[in-house]
Amino acid sequence: MSGRSIDEILGIQRRAFLRDGPPTLAERKAHLSALEGQVRKYQRDMGEVLSEDFGNRSRHETLLAETMATVMSLKHAKKHLASWMRPARRPLSRLQHPFASAAVHYQPLGVIGIMAPWNYPFQLALVPLGQALAAGNRVMLKPSEFTPGASALMARMLGEVFSEEQVAVIEGGPDVAAEFSRQKFDHLMFTGSTATGRRVMMAAAENLVPVTLELGGKSPVIIGEDYDLDRAAGSIALGKMLNAGQTCIAPDYVFVPEGKADAFARALSSRISGMYPTLAANPDYTSIVADRHFERINGLIEDARARGARIEPINPGGEDLGNQRKIAPTLILDVTDDMKVMQEEIFGPVLPVKTYGALDEAIDYINAHDRPLALYHFSDDKAAQRRVIARTTAGGMTVNDTILHVAVEELPFGGVGPSGIGAYHGEAGFRTFSHAKSVLRQSRFNLGGALRPPFGAGLERIAAMMIGK
Structure with missing residues (x-):
């Protein structure tokens, strides 16, 4: 400058x-x-x-x-x-x-x-x-x-x-x-x-x-009852861990069917461990950008822990991450809505997991909160896909993957409301x-004469044609 x-x-x-x-x-x-x-x-x-x-x-x-x-x-x-x-x-x-x-x-x-x-x-x-x-x-x-x-x-x-x-x-x-x-x-x-x-x-x-x-906002993921958890975990791991979760359309929390939270946690842990077998000296694993963001994310984890959540860090080598501002990928299970991690955009490598019974439970929960920048749905059930697309409002959506809609230049990218x-x-x-700019090019031959005073029968005939019976 x-x-x-x-x-x-x-x-x-x-x-x-x-x-x-x-x-x-x-x-x-x-x-x-x-x-x-x-x-x-x-x-x-x-x-x-x-x-x-x-x-x-x-x-x-x-x-x-x-x-x-x-x-x-x-x-x-x-x-x-x-x-x-x-x-x-x-x-x-x-x-x-x-x-x-x-x-x-x-x-x-x-x-x-x-x-x-x-x-x-x-x-x-x-x-x-x-x-x-x-x-x-x-x-x-x-x-x-x-x-x-x-x-x-x-x-x-x-x-x-x-x-x-x-x-x-x-x-x-x-x-x-x-x-x-x-x-x-x-x-x-x-x-x-x-x-x-x-x-x-x-x-x-x-x-x-x-x-x-x-x-931004809290971009949700819904995994359908019919969808393979390992396949979903692979896509979610990529979308969540890119830039250590510091992505506006990163999955912010995941809905899994009741009874499958632990199985999903194992699948995601396996996928992330394969991507990042080490963390501390791994050049592929990005640090948190600044001290205040590092402290904020750790604060979300500790708040959830204090309120009864199960905290499951994914650190395959059991390493001490020292002062590199790196946070191990962390799953949060048994989350409740009074936890800050469910109230604020996370913007880091932390993923809460919720469960649902019927699909409408997940849809109603999403609709009861601010409209997200992105939404992800994993299901091969076309009717379920149509239902989620029609019943939810989000800036954009990817079905059976995460974040890739942002790379399609033919699609508008933007949020809605708070996102x-x-x-x-x-x-x-x-x-x-x-x-x-709207441009009308008028011809020499037009109806303008009948539209100017003094009004008469010409305007009445035109109005009758336009209005009809």
């Missing part, structure tokens, strides 16, 4: 946007290619700085969830951008508008503010950046202060290929973030916790800035960062 203030940079970008007008298809593709090139160029550095920021962050997880996810999103946008930009024609009533035409034109909004989180600092900054650029906008980006190495590298990566009037990275702590959220952007996107999202939305409301909020407002990814992201 230069020595300019946030509002000065905003002014520079807005003046540049008004001066240059909407970029062409070729210019937008060039911006996306430049961004893609920087991700490729710095992919090794991305893994290194994130491992430093976290204490240990699996470089392969960074390759998968940051580098690959971002590049695939940019490729998808370049492939489909021409069709996204094309005006969408709308059919007209030939009775009302006999010779007119109508279409929706997608225009860039102007200057977009993006506030990115720490858990996937590159993906959750650069994917929306790419979609905002695809829509023809200028962008100001505020990364998280929890991953300062990633923020500094991002500023370097973007500064090499974009001028400050096109893309600007704003580094800093909570005070800078608060000031950023109060700016008169044309749209503001925030990814983070529900509590912080509320504050961001309140700040944006001062200037009537529209927002997209990608939040988020709006959506992005693929065409949905292009639309989020565009203004849909």
